[in-house]
Amino acid sequence: MLESTELQANGQRPKLLIVDDQQINIRILHELFRDEFEIFMTLDSSSVVAKAKELAPHLVLLDIEMPGINGYQVCQLLKADPGTADIPVIFITAHFSEADEVRGFEVGAVDFIHKPINKVITQARVRNHINAKLQADRLRQIALVDGLTGVANRRKLDQELQQAWGHCTREQVPLSLFMIDVDCFKHFNDTYGHQAGDGCLQAIAATLRKTLRRSYDIVARYGGEEFACILPNTDAAGALLLARRIRERVRELAIEHQASKVAEVVTVSVGAVTVIPTPDANSDELLMQADKMLYEAKVQGRDRVCCRELNSRARVI
Template sequence: MRLDEAEQGEVLTPKREKPRLLVVDDQAVNVRLIYDLFQSEFSVFMATNGEMGLAKSREIMPDIILLDVVMDGLNGYDLCRQLKADETLKHIPVIFITGQFNEEDEVYGFKMGAVDFIHKPINPVITRARVMTHMQHKLQADILRNISMLDGLTNIANRRHFNAEIERMWRNCAREQQTLSLIIIDIDYFKQYNDHYGHLAGDSVLRKVAESVTAAIKRPQDLAARVGGEEFALLLPNTPEENLCAVLERLFTNIRVCDIAHDKSPLGKLSVSAGCSSVIPKNTEDTSTLYKRADTALYRAKQQGKNQYVF
């Protein structure tokens, strides 16, 4: 029994606060059994072939994937290989569902990056125990990874986190043909501030600017990051250029409200400059297109007197 085309890729339990479990299987009986087993703990999503499984993984970023080995087109092993080759997806644990009991096949699956196997016919008790064990390991790994994705001084996303998110957002916006916007922010005359007031005062300024940058965004899908010494960035998916002005005005207002004295700046106050770029991503381009445009705009803002933003 196969699932109807209209059902493919649909979420079965929509509560977003739960961990996300993706089932990639073309047999409705297996999907229904897994749904019944885990609906109370997980938001359960489904895909009925390997190609849909890859697309759905990129869209929802599941916490764990149950993957049938034998499917038409992209089989389970090939899909697992692609998942593990993707920087944003490789950390997701994959459990194979298989009717095969061949030792060589299982060894091959582990080499592809799987963490476990579930054999058909599915035993609900064993399946539940294995999935919950690997989910616990995943949550512990997420805590450690999240710590590694934070800037130690400002407690916002660091460059590593930014790099991963811009890649993920680029792919999502390319698929949906939505605009991805980037704002790069640089503190004006920061070296002079550090030299005059000392590094402890400079660290305090970095934290206050990080707070101002973060407060400029209002949506959970947006990202504020520290990407360099005194350089910050805002990533805003599904945000056309005309919508950036509101974000920028909040940012510059936040900086003014901080009212930080800077005797080595012509303004006498701390200020920032920003460069902005908005594109609808193409699969033939990469994220450097967006970053270079924003960086060039930031350079113009600096050349034109600082304390301003440029598109």
């Protein structure tokens, strides 16, 4: 059986996508792996990239000889698309020539399974590559998570903002961004100690995650005591509502802050901007404008929201 992994511990089985125009081969592979993996199948090579983007499988078993576009071409398409480039591909082939294998590795395959299928060899190769994929995904996730708060880190924020910008540009829907600063945080650390400061940041990060409930909203630690939130498909009115709710929820934590110049509890200032992105602009401008709104909120006395729909006047609340 497959070695224990965090993915399995969470009650989810790894996903395996089988691509073959011969149903008998699909049945053999399905029978071989149905107890270990969540199996998806297709006879149509032209649908593989779309299915892979939809399903995000941990491995693709891909027949080389198929009508329409062959396995080599499919693999090249998978590797050329950022959304599927990291998915390992094992070719299934009846050919044993060295030239065929060289070509397969050149287009991005990680291994070969030869027909007729040997069950022991096939199981070993598939398990090894899925375990390697799970480990790589775990390491990638760790690299993109802030170690203290458990939310996304700055690198992940930059990646997600680019993706959200591209999506909202294509769909012509609004994109909102928050910059959030913990008020007088240096004084908090000086008064209560850095361990208490860490706990404060953790509590605020948890509050942000609970407040932004949609799966595609992103909460990230921007640096120090600053957080950022990416809100795709959120207009200015919705952004204002959420920003005010965040400010209120942080106050409701009632974390004592006797050294604050604002209140006797920890508070936050929020800079919020909303835009419908266009191809001739970029997400750097959104970050810059959100930072300006945050600065304005702090100038106005902290513990408040300063919001702006780009190309309109700012509002401080």
